[in-house]
Amino acid sequence: MNCLELQESLATAEDGSSLGRDSERQAHLKTCPECSALVAELNLIASSAIELRAADEPSPRVWNSIEIALRQEGLIRPQRPSRSLLPSLGSRWAWARWAMPVAAAVLIAVGIYVRQTSLPVQLARDVAPHAAVPNEVSDVAIAGLNDDDLLQEAAQQSPAMQAQYTDNLRRVNQYIQDAKGVVAANPNDEEARRSLMEAYQEKAMLFELAMDRSLP
Amino acid sequence: MSGRTIELVVVGAMLAGSLAAETHKDYRFNVGPKAGVSVNNPFGSVSVKPAAGNVVVINAVLYSDKVEVDNNLVGNRVEVQSHLLPGGDAESGRVDYEILVPSDASVTLHSSTGSLHAEKLHGDVTLEGAAATVDIRDISNAHVHVKTLNGPVTITNVQDGHVEVDSLSGEVTLNSVTGPLVQVISTSGGINYIGDFGDRGEYRLTSHSGNIEATVPGSTSADVSARSVRGEVHDDIPLQPKTHTWFPTNNGSAFWGTMGQATMSSTVVLRSFSGKIHLRKRNSK
Numbered sequence: 001m002n003c004l005e006l007q008e009s010l011a012t013a014e015d016g017s018s019l020g021r022d023s024e025r026q027a028h029l030k031t032c033p034e035c036s037a038l039v040a041e042l043n044l045i046a047s048s049a050i051e052l053r054a055a056d057e058p059s060p061r062v063w064n065s066i067e068i069a070l071r072q073e074g075l076i077r078p079q080r081p082s083r084s085l086l087p088s089l090g091s092r093w094a095w096a097r098w099a100m101p102v103a104a105a106v107l108i109a110v111g112i113y114v115r116q117t118s119l120p121v122q123l124a125r126d127v128a129p130h131a132a133v134p135n136e137v138s139d140v141a142i143a144g145l146n147d148d149d150l151l152q153e154a155a156q157q158s159p160a161m162q163a164q165y166t167d168n169l170r171r172v173n174q175y176i177q178d179a180k181g182v183v184a185a186n187p188n189d190e191e192a193r194r195s196l197m198e199a200y201q202e203k204a205m206l207f208e209l210a211m212d213r214s215l216p
Numbered sequence: 217m218s219g220r221t222i223e224l225v226v227v228g229a230m231l232a233g234s235l236a237a238e239t240h241k242d243y244r245f246n247v248g249p250k251a252g253v254s255v256n257n258p259f260g261s262v263s264v265k266p267a268a269g270n271v272v273v274i275n276a277v278l279y280s281d282k283v284e285v286d287n288n289l290v291g292n293r294v295e296v297q298s299h300l301l302p303g304g305d306a307e308s309g310r311v312d313y314e315i316l317v318p319s320d321a322s323v324t325l326h327s328s329t330g331s332l333h334a335e336k337l338h339g340d341v342t343l344e345g346a347a348a349t350v351d352i353r354d355i356s357n358a359h360v361h362v363k364t365l366n367g368p369v370t371i372t373n374v375q376d377g378h379v380e381v382d383s384l385s386g387e388v389t390l391n392s393v394t395g396p397l398v399q400v401i402s403t404s405g406g407i408n409y410i411g412d413f414g415d416r417g418e419y420r421l422t423s424h425s426g427n428i429e430a431t432v433p434g435s436t437s438a439d440v441s442a443r444s445v446r447g448e449v450h451d452d453i454p455l456q457p458k459t460h461t462w463f464p465t466n467n468g469s470a471f472w473g474t475m476g477q478a479t480m481s482s483t484v485v486l487r488s489f490s491g492k493i494h495l496r497k498r499n500s501k
Contacts, residue, residue, distance in 0.1 A: 160306070161346060164366055168384040171404045175424035178489045182445060191443075195487060198401050198422055205382050209346055209365050212326075 001028040006035050147173070154210045165210055172206055175199040239281075243274040243296075245289045250339065252293035253317050254324040258300065260310040261330035264323050266337060267316035274315050280308035366405075387426075402426050406491070410498070413438045417482040427491045430484070431498045437476030442486040442493045444469050452496045471495075 001009075001024040009025060029036045147169055154165035179196035186192050247270050255262050260279075267273055272294045276285050282304035286297040300309040306329060317323060322339040325332045331349040334341050338356045346365040353372040360377050362369050366385040377395035381388055385404045394414030400407050402423040409430040413419050415437065421428050432438070432453070439458075442449050448468055455473025474481060486493045 158346075161365070164347070164385075168365060168403065171425065172384065175403050175489070178424065178445070182489075191487070195422065195489075199403075199424070202382065202384060202401060202403050202424075205363055206365070206384060209363070 001025060003028075003032060003035055006032075007038075150207055150210050158210070165206070168206055169203075172199065172203045175202060237280055239278040241274075241276045241278065241285055243272075243276070243285075243287050245272040245274075245287075245294050246270065247272055247289070247294065247318065247321070248292045249318070249320060250292070251318055251321045252324070253296075253315065253321050254293065255296045255313060255315065256326045257296075257298045257311055257313060257330060258309060258328050259306045259330060260298065260312045260327065261332070262313045262315065262325045262327055263331075263333040264315045264317055264325065264337070265335055266319040270318050272315065272317050272321070274313060277312045279310040279312075280304070282308040283311055285311060412436045413482040413484055415482055418485075419482055420485045420487075422485075422487040423491050424488070425490045426488070428486050428488055428493045430486065430495050432475075432495070433498045435476065437474075437481040438484045439472075439474050439481050440484040440486070440495060441472040442470060442495060444488040444491060444493050446490040447488050447492045450492070450494045450496075452494075 006025055006028050025039075029039060150169060151162070151166060155162045158165070176196070176199040179192065179199040182192040183189065183196050249270065251270070251272065253264070253272055255264075274287065274294075274296060276296075278285065282301050284299045284301060286295075286299050288295045296313070296315075298309065298311045310330070312330070317337070318339075319337050320339045321337065322341075323334055323337065324342045325334065325344070327345045327348045329347050330345075331351065332343045332345055333351045334343065334355070335352070336354045338358050340359040340361075341352060341355060342359075342361045343350050343352065344363045345367055348364060348367040350362050350364060350367055350369040351372075352360060352362070352370070352374070355373075355377060356375045358374075358377060360371065360374055360379045360381075362371070362381045362383070364383045364386045367383075368386045369381055369383055369388045370391070371379065371381070371389070371393050372391045374390075374393040374395065377393065377398070379390075379393055379395055379398045381390075381400040381402075383400075383402045383405050386402070387405050387408070388400050388402060389408045389410075390398065390400070391410045393409070393411055394417060396417050398417060399420045400409075400422065404425045405423065406426040407421045407423055407428045409419070409421060409428075410432075412433050413436055419438075421430070427447075428442075430440075434453075440455065442451070446469075449470055450468075451471050453475055455471065455475050457471075457473045486495070
């Protein structure tokens with residue numbers, strides 16, 4: 001297995017825990033410090049994403065928004081003076097309110113990773129233009145979320161803004177695709193990598209806005 | 217009674233009913249230096265201006281009994297939340313705020329459809345909203361952070377600011393905005409910068425498909441690089457071209473050069489994928 005084949009095998013890995021288990025990968029990783037560092041970083045990102053679910057404490061604004069939702073759903077009394085400190089567990093989309101900030105954080109982490117990781121010299125020499133970068137590890141595989149989740153959340157929470165979210169999602173996905181294309185064509189272009197990071201940042205913001213119950 | 221008189225009576229009655237539905241509430245908090253003020257108002261406007269002294273004064277207009285205002289002073293931080301009650305919606309849940317804060321206060325505002333406005337402050341300002349119109353002016357020595365989905369953003373007269381604007385499709389206009397870092401990222405909204413790029417700052421304006429236009433006076437000193445992958449790049453100002461560039465600067469899709477005094481110059485990066493980029497000289501009147 002060479003560097004290119006290892007990169008491609010990473011793109012097909014379902015999650016970070018499966019990285020590095022294959023015997024051919026292991027053999028290559030033992031001899032290639034660049035790829036070994038790459039896999040180590042991906043595993044770190046994957047493990048950090050899991051830890052974020054437990055460690056990421058929502059802001060008071062999120063609690064306030066959850067309380068508004070509870071009031072609207074009639075689960076707490078209208079004039080109750082104290083704030084609920086527990087997230088809604090009964091709501092159909094409760095999981096999404098936790099998962100989306102995690103997804104946003106992971107997308108940002110991917111963007112930072114893509115920016116910071118320099119391609120191995122050997123890879124730059126051997127690889128065809130469209131297979132060079134590790135951003136082929138899909139957003140869905142890393143974050144565990146997809147665009148449909150975002151759109152359903154927007155449809156439920158902000159029906160008046162659903163068209164706006166749909167349109168902006170389409171645009172930001174095109175942004176990411178274009179940025180990926182430029183990075184693939186110019187793998188050593190730091191500006192291109194930064195553009196890709198910014199595109200991911202925009203998508204992360206879209207998720208953040210969609211899950212914020214205080215906003216339409 | 218004439219038809220016109222009846223009409224006036226009806227309009228008056230409607231107006232009176234409307235006014236009767238509005239409720240004005242005032243709150244006042246004594247705070248220390250560098251206080252924090254946070255306002256979360258799902259539907260309605262928020263306007264923040266400087267107060268005399270270390271006091272936060274909140275004037276809220278509630279448009280129905282379907283919404284209430286929660287407020288709290290925690291340490292040196294004032295938190296305000298518009299609470300939608302059962303049956304409340306975007307119309308009945310509307311609250312408009314006018315808030316006076318110490319000029320050194322840090323302000324965080326969240327809204328959706330209302331306008332967000334902050335002026336004459338030198339504490340950090342963070343404004344966030346989906347379709348909210350954002351207007352920030354006369355800020356100095358502070359961080360200014362803005363996030364919008366499609367709401368337009370206008371920032372005027374910010375000096376020594378650390379300015380970061382993220383907008384998916386809203387138009388962003390910066391007028392006389394300078395500082396160590398001025399960064400705008402947009403997916404499809406246009407970016408319009410009017411000013412002189414200060415000195416020794418980093419200015420980065422990026423849009424995927426929106427147009428970028430920078431209008432600068434002839435006295436501007438800046439290293440300017442502009443590059444559009446699929447759009448056009450126009451430069452009305454003579455630049456001293458860079459002798460060493462790492463990207464091709466021909467075909468009307470990119471340029472890179474220095475205007476004014478290189479020793480005093482800021483770094484200006486204009487990037488787009490399919491939008492047009494235009495660097496133009498401001499006409500003196």
